Amino acid sequence: xxxxxxxxxxxxxxxxxxxxxxxxxxxxxxxxxxxxxxxxxxxxxxxxxxxxxxxxxxxxxxxxxxxxxxxxxxxxxxxxxxxxxxxxxxxxxxxxxxxxxxxxxxxxxxxxxx
Amino acid sequence: xxxxxxxxxxxxxxxxxxxxxxxxxxxxxxxxxxxxxxxxxxxxxxxxxxxxxxxxxxxxxxxxxxxxxxxxxxxxxxxxxxxxxxxxxxxxxxxxxxxxxxxxxxxxxxxxxxx
Numbered sequence: 001x002x003x004x005x006x007x008x009x010x011x012x013x014x015x016x017x018x019x020x021x022x023x024x025x026x027x028x029x030x031x032x033x034x035x036x037x038x039x040x041x042x043x044x045x046x047x048x049x050x051x052x053x054x055x056x057x058x059x060x061x062x063x064x065x066x067x068x069x070x071x072x073x074x075x076x077x078x079x080x081x082x083x084x085x086x087x088x089x090x091x092x093x094x095x096x097x098x099x100x101x102x103x104x105x106x107x108x109x110x111x112x113x114x
Numbered sequence: 115x116x117x118x119x120x121x122x123x124x125x126x127x128x129x130x131x132x133x134x135x136x137x138x139x140x141x142x143x144x145x146x147x148x149x150x151x152x153x154x155x156x157x158x159x160x161x162x163x164x165x166x167x168x169x170x171x172x173x174x175x176x177x178x179x180x181x182x183x184x185x186x187x188x189x190x191x192x193x194x195x196x197x198x199x200x201x202x203x204x205x206x207x208x209x210x211x212x213x214x215x216x217x218x219x220x221x222x223x224x225x226x227x228x229x
Contacts, residue, residue, distance in 0.1 A: 009154070035217060045204070045220040091156060093218075101170065102147060102208070102218060106156035 002027040002096050006105035013082045014113050020067070021077040021108045023092030032096035034075040036066065039089040039107075048090075051075060082112045117141070120205050120221035127228050133192040135224050137205030145208045146188035147218065148172075148180065150201040157204065163188055195228045202226075 003026040013019040025034065036048040051059045051066045059066040067076040075094075079086055092105040121136035139146065145164050149157040149172075159172030161180040169180050177199060181189045188207075192199055202225050206218040 006156075037218075043202075043223055045206075045218070047217040050217060093157075101159065101162060101172070102206075103159060103173070104149070104157035106154060 002029070002032075002094055002101070002103050004092050004094050004103055004105035006092055006108050008108045009106070010109040010111070012111050012113055013079075013086075015084060016081055018078060018080045019082055019110065021079070021090050021092075021110065023075045023077065023105060025073050025075060025092075025094050027094065027096045029096035032094055034066065034068070035093040035095070035102075036064070036075075036077045037091045037093060037104075038086075039091065040085075041088070045091075049077070079110075084112050084114065086110060087112045118205055118207055118219050118221040120203075120224045122224050123222060125224060125226045127195050127226065129196060129228060131195050131228075133195050133226065133228075135190040135192075135203055135205075135226070137188045137190070137207075137221055138186050139188075139207040139219070140186065141207060141209065141219065142185065143207035143209045143219070144185075146182065147206040147208075148178075148188065148190045149204045149206065150174070150199075151204055151223070152201050160190065160203075195226075197228050200226060200228045 005024045032053045034051045038046045049061045051068045063080045065078045089107045091107045095102045118139045147162040148160045163169045163182040179191045205221040208216045
């Protein structure tokens with residue numbers, strides 16, 4: 001069975017500072033993908049970044065980077081230079097298995113302070 | 115613009131009623147998913163489908179069934195709604211097939227209240 005764990009229910013960060021959101025995962029499949037999604041208060045789910053289990057380099061998308069440590073089974077999201085618009089729920093997710101079953105964590109609520 | 119459309123944004127039903135939640139995607143995606151989202155519990159997978167007429171149970175399928183008669187449409191059915199099924203329901207689709215990985219595209223959600 002696959003499992004995603006996000007241990008930080010809520011976090012605060014000062015504007016312009018960097019912040020790391022934690023995510024650990026568990027799967028027995030050798031091939032899997034790790035994702036981060038953002039959900040602002042408006043409710044829509046916004047895809048941020050993807051990391052494949054065989055990717056050698058950590059994924060980056062603009063101010064978002066994924067700190068992938070395979071041996072530790074962690075896939076932390078790093079947001080650099082936080083902005084007020086980054087205040088939202090952030091979900092870590094994983095797909096594995098033959099038919100792309102996607103499992104989500106419980107989320108981290110990030111609040112950016114001016 | 116790619117789109118996943120859920121038929122109702124808000125529904126109020128009574129205990130014991132049969133409830134249909136409809137989801138349509140216009141991206142020709144193979145995979146479709148139904149999640150429920152509850153505070154503190156994140157998104158939990160109810161059912162998913164990787165092809166027409168194919169379905170797989172997710173982590174919390176009890177009390178739910180699904181139907182996928184056409185590629186673009188994935189329906190979630192609550193045969194006899196109960197108050198503990200009050201939740202936000204999110205439909206998603208993805209273009210991935212076996213061996214590949216792709217992001218999910220989400221609908222706007224259907225907030226169901228069962229009285």
